Amino acid sequence: MPKDRPELPPVEELLTAAVTAVGGVERPGQVKMAQAVRDAVESEEHLAVQAGTGTGKSLAYLVPAIRHAAESGEAVVVSTATIALQRQLVDRDLPRLADALEGLLPHRPEFAILKGRRNYLCRHKMAAGMPEDEDDQLFDPREVSATGRMVQRIQDWANDTETGDRDEIVPGVSDQAWRQFSVTARECLGAQRCPSGADCFAELARERAGEADVVVTNHALLAIDAMEDFAVLPEHDVVVVDEAHELADRVTSVVTGELSEATVSLAVRRAGRLIEQGVADRLQEAGEDLRALLAAAPPGRVDTLPQSLGMTLALVRDSAFACITALGPRNKDKDDPENAGLRKAAFTVLDDVHDTAQRMLDAFGPAAGGTGSGLSADDSDDPDSGAAASKGPAGGDAEAEEVHRAEVVWLEEGRGRVPPTLRVAPLSVGGMLRDKLFGDRTVVLTSATLALGGTFDSLARQWGLRPGEWTGLDVGSPFDHPRRGILYVATHLPQPGRDGLPEAYVDEIAELIEAAGGRTLGLFSSMRAAKAATEALRERLDVPLLCQGDDSTGQLVKQFAGDPATCLFGTLSLWQGVDVPGPSLTLVIIDRIPFPRPDDPLASARQRHVAASGGNGFMAVAATHAALLLAQGAGRLLRSMDDRGVVAVLDPRLATARYSGFLLNSLPPYWRTTDPGKVREALRRLTADL
Numbered sequence: 001m002p003k004d005r006p007e008l009p010p011v012e013e014l015l016t017a018a019v020t021a022v023g024g025v026e027r028p029g030q031v032k033m034a035q036a037v038r039d040a041v042e043s044e045e046h047l048a049v050q051a052g053t054g055t056g057k058s059l060a061y062l063v064p065a066i067r068h069a070a071e072s073g074e075a076v077v078v079s080t081a082t083i084a085l086q087r088q089l090v091d092r093d094l095p096r097l098a099d100a101l102e103g104l105l106p107h108r109p110e111f112a113i114l115k116g117r118r119n120y121l122c123r124h125k126m127a128a129g130m131p132e133d134e135d136d137q138l139f140d141p142r143e144v145s146a147t148g149r150m151v152q153r154i155q156d157w158a159n160d161t162e163t164g165d166r167d168e169i170v171p172g173v174s175d176q177a178w179r180q181f182s183v184t185a186r187e188c189l190g191a192q193r194c195p196s197g198a199d200c201f202a203e204l205a206r207e208r209a210g211e212a213d214v215v216v217t218n219h220a221l222l223a224i225d226a227m228e229d230f231a232v233l234p235e236h237d238v239v240v241v242d243e244a245h246e247l248a249d250r251v252t253s254v255v256t257g258e259l260s261e262a263t264v265s266l267a268v269r270r271a272g273r274l275i276e277q278g279v280a281d282r283l284q285e286a287g288e289d290l291r292a293l294l295a296a297a298p299p300g301r302v303d304t305l306p307q308s309l310g311m312t313l314a315l316v317r318d319s320a321f322a323c324i325t326a327l328g329p330r331n332k333d334k335d336d337p338e339n340a341g342l343r344k345a346a347f348t349v350l351d352d353v354h355d356t357a358q359r360m361l362d363a364f365g366p367a368a369g370g371t372g373s374g375l376s377a378d379d380s381d382d383p384d385s386g387a388a389a390s391k392g393p394a395g396g397d398a399e400a401e402e403v404h405r406a407e408v409v410w411l412e413e414g415r416g417r418v419p420p421t422l423r424v425a426p427l428s429v430g431g432m433l434r435d436k437l438f439g440d441r442t443v444v445l446t447s448a449t450l451a452l453g454g455t456f457d458s459l460a461r462q463w464g465l466r467p468g469e470w471t472g473l474d475v476g477s478p479f480d481h482p483r484r485g486i487l488y489v490a491t492h493l494p495q496p497g498r499d500g501l502p503e504a505y506v507d508e509i510a511e512l513i514e515a516a517g518g519r520t521l522g523l524f525s526s527m528r529a530a531k532a533a534t535e536a537l538r539e540r541l542d543v544p545l546l547c548q549g550d551d552s553t554g555q556l557v558k559q560f561a562g563d564p565a566t567c568l569f570g571t572l573s574l575w576q577g578v579d580v581p582g583p584s585l586t587l588v589i590i591d592r593i594p595f596p597r598p599d600d601p602l603a604s605a606r607q608r609h610v611a612a613s614g615g616n617g618f619m620a621v622a623a624t625h626a627a628l629l630l631a632q633g634a635g636r637l638l639r640s641m642d643d644r645g646v647v648a649v650l651d652p653r654l655a656t657a658r659y660s661g662f663l664l665n666s667l668p669p670y671w672r673t674t675d676p677g678k679v680r681e682a683l684r685r686l687t688a689d690l
């Protein structure tokens with residue numbers, strides 16, 4: 001940090017310069033947000049800001065962030081949930097902002113993007129021909145040739161790339177192909193020992209990040225950085241979490257452990273080359289026992305541990321430990337990088353198998369855990385290790401510790417070549433975030449959707465923030481929702497059933513689309529419903545109808561945006577990922593309130609946990625989940641100041657159920673109606689005006 005803080009122009013002046021340079025219009029909400037971010041940074045208080053689409057929220061946090069970095073000499077980390085936003089920041093917003101602010105700050109603002117190590121090409125793995133992990137696809141010649149073509153494309157790209165960043169490869173490549181060219185942080189030899197360490201892409205990315213004022217990353221790496229004992233990200237005292245409504249889910253994914261026959265087999269393949277065959281065979285046999293057991297068990301949450309599963313998990317754990325012991329000391333091959341790479345790859349997956357089996361046993365209490373080997377897998381010399389996933393959460397005070405330890409185990413059905421898989425995840429990541437992320441830095445959380453049921457409390461609880469530890473601000477939206485949009489709830493329709501899409505829903509969708517002349521985004525709560533609607537309506541309507549899965553989602557959205565008559569139907573990724581301003585999107589149809597499925601293991605366990613503590617589990621979990629998705633879905637309608645249209649929710653419960661007020665309060669303030677005639681008339685008028 002510089003001894004003398006430079007005198008810098010105020011945030012308002014920098015924002016004006018930035019907005020002028022990008023040819024935009026300064027909006028009151030944007031100024032208010034930039035000032036609030038500045039105040040939060042100065043007073044070191046956590047801040048949650050809801051900023052509707054069109055506010056220009058990225059400039060509103062980037063300007064005070066850059067100013068703080070220039071003043072303090074410390075980097076500011078900006079974390080996003082999606083690659084799309086990461087690209088927008090790095091390819092568009094930050095370069096323009098650097099140009100605009102260069103003359104007003106002591107130096108041109110520098111920025112960098114930093115991802116987890118497995119996202120970068122590993123030169124050592126490529127040169128040394130480290131183990132290829134996938135062998136089961138060899139039985140399917142089509143997959144072999146598809147993977148082979150991708151491998152060839154990666155090799156061609158590897159000769160030219162300057163960043164080694166997987167996301168540069170267009171079209172993308174499968175995980176299977178990419179794994180042959182990348183390592184996880186725990187598999188990495190470490191730059192000091194690695195023969196390619198001096199040119200390592202991941203190391204270069206970290207170096208660039210170390211010199212930047214703003215480092216753009218994702219929620220997963222942010223979580224790993226916060227939870228590990230050593231830093232992955234450069235030193236920073238301020239974090240901006242954009243798309244903050246996704247934070248808890250992304251962190252949950254990072255700390256979810258999984259175990260299947262496939263993970264055990266991978267450990268056996270890696271260890272088998274290096275240890276006595278008999279020891280590896282015992283782990284193979286334990287993996288086969290696990291496969292047989294999981295194949296016969298019903299999918300879903302595992303509430304009590306069957307004796308057979310407990311014994312098999314203990315067998316897997318102990319056999320993995322025997323393999324680890326047989327591998328010998330971890331630093332044995334330090335002067336032999338090729339073998340060191342093979343051994344590290346084996347240790348990594350064996351540690352994962354061992355620790356995950358132990359963690360699953362622990363989830364059922366000390367009696368189920370048995371006497372484990374007591375091995376700690378945490379020998380990693382690299383911070384970007386994902387080891388958090390295998391270690392489980394860390395705790396704070398005694399009560400929070402109790403919550404931290406509560407984990408859910410469930411069995412996921414096998415699909416195609418993916419075998420049945422046992423997973424384990426914490427009931428809540430709030431305590432972990434509170435201790436590790438919010439503990440020693442200022443965090444600004446922002447999204448277009450933070451207020452659920454009219455308050456930020458639901459999300460603050462998910463983040464582990466207690467009242468008094470944060471401030472909230474809703475800067476509103478520049479859009480005139482009541483004048484530009486209609487929220488129509490089809491109260492005359494029956495409630496959605498469990499048996500697919502009711503016929504009356506198909507009729508209603510057809511009438512609405514006819515009135516809108518196409519221009520419809522259909523957001524369905526399941527892929528089955530999206531497909532059923534597509535099939536039924538392709539026969540009835542003469543507008544082009546696209547369904548998710550027909551092509552890549554990016555291509556489908558492009559086609560949809562390019563032709564106003566075209567409709568696009570789909571499910572989850574469309575609820576949040578479609579940004580189509582203009583006349584191509586005039587009608588958003590939502591088939592049902594998107595509650596989690598009743599058999600969703602984590603949601604149902606969380607719901608039960610809240611109820612057991614005396615709370616309302618349904619409202620705290622299911623209604624909150626639905627409100628967030630509904631708000632995101634309804635937010636697809638108005639994407640620019642000139643947009644107009646209708647959000648049609650076919651599920652009548654949005655107007656009639658006891659929880660409907662909570663859900664309606666989570667949506668943008670559109671003008672509301674339940675009259676189908678009025679809505680069709682409005683759509684016809686809108687279409688005629690376009």
Ligand code: SF4
Pocket residue numbers: 117121122123124125183187188189190191194195196197200201202203
């Ligand atoms: S330092 Fe690690 S990631 Fe980089 S080339 Fe070496 S093994 Fe690969």
